[in-house]
Amino acid sequence: MTTTNGTKPGQHTVVAIVEDKPGVLQRVAGLFRRRGFNIESLAVGPTEFEGLSRMTIIVDGASAPVEQVEKQLYKLIDVVKVSDLTHEDAITRELALLKVRCNNVNRHELLDIANVFRADVVDMATNSLMLQVVGDEDKINGLIKMCEPYGIRELSRTGTIAMTRGQKTTTVHESEPEAIARVHQSQGRRVEADLPFSSD
Amino acid sequence: MVRMTGSQILLECLQREGVSTIFGYPGGVVLPLYDTLPQFPALRHVLVRHEQGAAHMADGYARASGEVGVCLATSGPGATNLVTGIATSFLDSTPMVAITGNVARTLLGKDGFQEADITGITQPITKHNYLVMRAENIAMTVREAFHIARSGRPGPVHVDIPKDVFQEEAEFEWPEEINLRGYRPTTKGHAGMIRRAADAINKAKRPIIISGHGIIWGDSSDELVALAEKAQIPVITTFLGIGGFPETHSLSYGFLGMHGMYHANMAADEADVVIGIGMRFDDRAMGRFNDFNPDATIVHIDIDPAEIGKNLPTAIPVVGHVKRVLPELTERLEVHDRSQWLGWIDKVEEEHPSLEIRETRRLIPQEIVRTLYEETNGTATLVTGVGQHQMWAGQHYFYDSPRKLVSSGGLGTMGFELPAAIGAQMGMPDSEVWAICGDAGFQMTMQELAVCVDERLPVKIAIMNNGYLGMVRQWQELFYDENFVSVAVTQPDFCKLAEAYGIRALRIESKSEVLPAVQEARNYDGPILLDFHVDQDENVWPMVPAGAALSETIEMPEKELVR
Numbered sequence: 001m002t003t004t005n006g007t008k009p010g011q012h013t014v015v016a017i018v019e020d021k022p023g024v025l026q027r028v029a030g031l032f033r034r035r036g037f038n039i040e041s042l043a044v045g046p047t048e049f050e051g052l053s054r055m056t057i058i059v060d061g062a063s064a065p066v067e068q069v070e071k072q073l074y075k076l077i078d079v080v081k082v083s084d085l086t087h088e089d090a091i092t093r094e095l096a097l098l099k100v101r102c103n104n105v106n107r108h109e110l111l112d113i114a115n116v117f118r119a120d121v122v123d124m125a126t127n128s129l130m131l132q133v134v135g136d137e138d139k140i141n142g143l144i145k146m147c148e149p150y151g152i153r154e155l156s157r158t159g160t161i162a163m164t165r166g167q168k169t170t171t172v173h174e175s176e177p178e179a180i181a182r183v184h185q186s187q188g189r190r191v192e193a194d195l196p197f198s199s200d
Numbered sequence: 201m202v203r204m205t206g207s208q209i210l211l212e213c214l215q216r217e218g219v220s221t222i223f224g225y226p227g228g229v230v231l232p233l234y235d236t237l238p239q240f241p242a243l244r245h246v247l248v249r250h251e252q253g254a255a256h257m258a259d260g261y262a263r264a265s266g267e268v269g270v271c272l273a274t275s276g277p278g279a280t281n282l283v284t285g286i287a288t289s290f291l292d293s294t295p296m297v298a299i300t301g302n303v304a305r306t307l308l309g310k311d312g313f314q315e316a317d318i319t320g321i322t323q324p325i326t327k328h329n330y331l332v333m334r335a336e337n338i339a340m341t342v343r344e345a346f347h348i349a350r351s352g353r354p355g356p357v358h359v360d361i362p363k364d365v366f367q368e369e370a371e372f373e374w375p376e377e378i379n380l381r382g383y384r385p386t387t388k389g390h391a392g393m394i395r396r397a398a399d400a401i402n403k404a405k406r407p408i409i410i411s412g413h414g415i416i417w418g419d420s421s422d423e424l425v426a427l428a429e430k431a432q433i434p435v436i437t438t439f440l441g442i443g444g445f446p447e448t449h450s451l452s453y454g455f456l457g458m459h460g461m462y463h464a465n466m467a468a469d470e471a472d473v474v475i476g477i478g479m480r481f482d483d484r485a486m487g488r489f490n491d492f493n494p495d496a497t498i499v500h501i502d503i504d505p506a507e508i509g510k511n512l513p514t515a516i517p518v519v520g521h522v523k524r525v526l527p528e529l530t531e532r533l534e535v536h537d538r539s540q541w542l543g544w545i546d547k548v549e550e551e552h553p554s555l556e557i558r559e560t561r562r563l564i565p566q567e568i569v570r571t572l573y574e575e576t577n578g579t580a581t582l583v584t585g586v587g588q589h590q591m592w593a594g595q596h597y598f599y600d601s602p603r604k605l606v607s608s609g610g611l612g613t614m615g616f617e618l619p620a621a622i623g624a625q626m627g628m629p630d631s632e633v634w635a636i637c638g639d640a641g642f643q644m645t646m647q648e649l650a651v652c653v654d655e656r657l658p659v660k661i662a663i664m665n666n667g668y669l670g671m672v673r674q675w676q677e678l679f680y681d682e683n684f685v686s687v688a689v690t691q692p693d694f695c696k697l698a699e700a701y702g703i704r705a706l707r708i709e710s711k712s713e714v715l716p717a718v719q720e721a722r723n724y725d726g727p728i729l730l731d732f733h734v735d736q737d738e739n740v741w742p743m744v745p746a747g748a749a750l751s752e753t754i755e756m757p758e759k760e761l762v763r
Contacts, residue, residue: 019382022331023319030324071506077328077348080382172381 008137011040012066013085013092013162016055017047017172019078027076028055037069041094043159047171052080056161061086083170085162092162096140097122098131101151110150117143128153136160201373206335206366207236210299211243213342216374219270220244221261221626223254227274228314229301229363236366246626246655249647251278253619255285256645258296260616260623263606264581264631266419268295268349269623275302276314279360280321284613286356287325291610292440293413295354297345298322304364305333319360327355333362335370343375352385353504354417385503389520389528397475397499397516398532401431404473404497406541409435410456410485413609414478414502414522415444416602423526424477425449430530432538433475434545436464438485440609441478443599448578453545454554456750457485459591462742463549465750468493470544475499478522481511482610491749501525554742555595558761562735563711565589565664568718569596572634572662575718580632581606583624585617585641588670591740593636603628615644618661622648625657632660632722639665640689649701652727660721661703661729663694666736674739679746698729705729 018024025044032039038060047054059069066084073082085092098119102110110129114121119133133143137160144152164170204212210233214222223246226234237245248254251273258269269289273282279300289296302308303315319331328348330341338361345357401407415424421444428435428451435445437455445452454461456468465487468474474496479485481500486492489511500507500514501522508517518525557566569592572580578598583606584590590607599605606624608616621635642663652659664670673687695705708717708730721728741756 023323026320027323034324065509068506068510071508075504075506077380077383 010061011086012059012061012069013090013160014057014059014066014069014073015083015085015162015170016057016073016079017081017170018053018055018076019080020046020051020053021078024053024078027078028057028073031072031076032059035068035072041159043094043161045161049172052172056159058160081170081172085164085170088164088168089166090162090164092136092160093134094137094140094158094160095132095134096143096155096157098133098144098147098152099128099154100131100147101128101153103127106150110147113143113146117146119143201371203369204372205232205236206338206361206368206370207233208239209335209338209370209372210342210361210366211236211240212372213339213374214270215240215242217342217346218267221246222270222272223248223257223261223623224272225251225254225274225278227278227301229275229303230272230366232363232366233272233301246651248619249650250645251281252284252615253622253645253648253651255282255296255298256288256613256616256619257623257626257648257651258298259285259289259294260583260606260620261627262289262294262296262623263620264603264624264633265627266417266603267627268297268346269627270297270299272299273301274314275300275318276316278314279318280316283321283325286322286358288608288611288613288616289356290325290327292608293354293417294356295349296356297342297349298326298356298358300358300360301366302331302360302362305362306364308362319358322358325356326358329358329360331360332365335365335368338365338370339372340375343378344380347378347380348383352383353414385521386505386519387503387521387524389501389518389525391528393516393518394525394528395532397501397518398529400473400497400499400516401433401475402534402536406471406544407431407433407473407475407538408467408471409433409475409477410438410468410479411435411441411444411477412438412479413440413444415441418478418503418522419602420478420522420526421445421602423523423530427526427530427533430535431533432536432542434467434542436460436468438479438482438609439594439607442594442605443602444478446600447598448600451542453549455594458487458744458746459595459740459742460485460744461549461554461595462552462753462755463545463554465742465744465753466548466552467545469749469751471496473497473499475501477501477526478503480504480507483511484609486512487744487750487752488747491751493750501529552755554755557596560735563709563714563732564738565592565666565732565734566596567711568662568664568714568732568734569593569636571714571718573597575715575722576632578604580604580634581624581628582634582636583607583617583621584636585638586612586614587638587641587672588666588674588738588740589636589638589664592664614638614641617641618645619648619651621659621661622651622655622657625659626655633658634660634662637661637663638670639663639667639691639694640669642694643689643691646697649698649703649727653702657727658725659727661698661727663729663731664734665691665694665731666734666738667691668736670738671740677739678743694729694731703727703729705731707731707733709733
């Protein structure tokens with residue numbers, strides 16, 4: 001069973017927009033390790049803004065309340081924004097490469113299977129072929145299951161990435177400080193233009 | 201724009217951040233920095249005897265003065281020696297900037313002489329850390345480091361700089377603005393939440409305030425007093441919150457927790473609304489979480505949103521700066537008569553006195569602390585180590601203003617007392633600073649006695665010498681069937697040791713010697729060590745055994761009453 005966006009029950013999809021600086025991955029990973037949150041999958045890549053990276057983290061919700069995960073992430077100075085997409089109408093995708101054993105007899109069967117899963121054949125040799133498939137976790141698991149009887153020689157999967165449908169975004173607009181303020185407010189964080197205390 | 205070396209930029213920036221004192225220890229890779237130091241005569245460098253001392257001194261300096269403390273060490277072992285002090289600062293949220301040198305950029309990661317991946321090591325024990333790879337980035341890094349250390353929930357920030365970055369030249373420009381898009385501490389509390397908190401408190405029959413370290417760092421004692429007085433709410437503090445609310449105030453009911461006052465623990469357990477302010481519901485304060493007053497409505501006011509609901513389910517969270525939130529809350533509170541509730545706590549206190557010092561034959565530490573209180577009228581700053589003497593210093597001295605008790609509460613670092621007292625004395629040169637030491641913890645950092653002499657600091661050092669790791673001995677007695685293992689410590693003659701450093705020393709063995717010794721120490725202008733030989737078997741009471749609830753607080757057993 002999955003939710004509308006493919007997140008499994010008990011799992012949470014968290015997107016963090018972080019500064020693209022050395023050590024930021026270690027900070028996030030260290031935080032998860034220290035607080036005992038289990039990472040099911042992690043994908044990091046650049047965003048539409050130079051200097052910002054996007055991390056999509058699938059967390060095992062049983063290991064920690066997702067609220068604590070979000071708050072602890074926010075404590076990291078290099079984390080600019082955190083969004084929980086678990087209950088959002090979002091697209092989640094990962095990509096997998098499979099090298100499957102085959103011969104002249106069963107190659108056509110495999111190609112049929114690939115066709116059903118809309119997987120691309122990206123390489124072919126005399127006794128194996130490589131499939132590339134894009135989809136949510138379930139779809140990729142489905143293809144793997146179908147290929148198993150033939151013999152999977154090698155499997156490589158990316159982490160899951162996610163994005164909300166429609167107008168709404170989870171990004172940070174550098175040129176729009178009000179938008180950032182709104183984002184913080186929607187997370188229950190108040191952003192004040194004037195910080196009147198010396199301690200601020 | 202001026203062309204300067206990395207060392208010059210660093211020192212110039214420290215000066216502009218208001219730093220006057222640096223606690224440090226030189227070594228290979230920071231030599232370029234030390235070479236530059238004489239060009240900045242306004243920066244006073246205090247040469248410590250071990251880098252751990254530097255970190256504790258910076259911490260003690262910060263806790264006593266409210267300013268950011270700065271410590272400095274070389275790469276490798278110098279840097280790793282800072283770690284205990286940085287972690288101490290981190291767990292107690294004190295503002296510190298720790299600067300280390302590292303090997304030259306070309307050697308980083310190649311296991312060169314005295315290289316350690318110190319930013320990798322300090323990452324989980326700092327609020328933030330930096331490895332500065334270009335001299336042109338030093339100015340902004342220092343700006344950000346001080347801003348992060350002192351704002352929001354304060355904490356230590358570590359800056360690591362490779363040797364050749366100190367030597368590299370760059371254009372220096374003081375960055376006027378800081379733009380940290382991932383760091384915007386919430387200061388203004390949510391109006392709706394403040395309204396809900398006020399409603400809950402106004403309806404409460406038995407509200408209680410538990411105030412913490414945040415009141416002291418938020419500089420909000422007056423706001424807290426105003427709130428408590430208007431709504432007549434009794435105030436208890438956490439151990440680190442001691443002094444945030446005047447302890448001689450009629451609404452003050454001491455501190456709670458493992459060795460808190462019996463009536464404070466009972467009041468926290470009896471309250472219908474618990475208002476945590478600038479504190480984090482720590483296990484040592486709250487006892488077993490599952491059984492902490494399950495019927496109470498918990499209102500939690502703190503600047504760190506991650507503390508809300510971390511340990512206890514919170515009904516009404518208010519994230520913000522106490523200085524802003526408390527006046528807004530006070531405004532919404534009704535004037536109340538809560539004499540019945542206050543009377544209930546008074547009665548518990550009367551029936552179960554926690555602070556009575558009983559008549560004993562042998563010298564006990566409680567009466568030393570009490571004598572000190574009476575002699576100083578509560579004006580001294582007490583800096584403690586960790587263990588029994590720490591609890592007695594918290595219990596039997598009464599603190600009417602913040603920053604008078606300096607202690608490692610969170611990490612519980614033995615050996616904190618002497619270096620932190622040195623830092624506190626340097627941060628507050630006009631204060632009377634007492635290092636209250638255990639005989640075991642003192643031996644962890646006693647080499648810093650030399651700094652008292654170097655800097656001519658009039659620190660008073662009082663060792664509660666019971667020949668034991670007292671608190672460990674107490675646990676072995678109570679919870680491990682008196683199976684005493686590795687708790688008796690042999691010691692040097694502390695008086696002779698002090699004298700070897702050129703420090704005056706007194707040995708006190710009987711009750712009658714206590715008062716004259718304290719008076720002599722107070723009248724002496726210089727460092728002085730008092731070696732109090734106290735009863736070896738004295739235990740700290742009351743006590744909530746580890747893993748028990750506050751309602752299970754144990755008072756002093758009768759067999760211990762006569763000694």
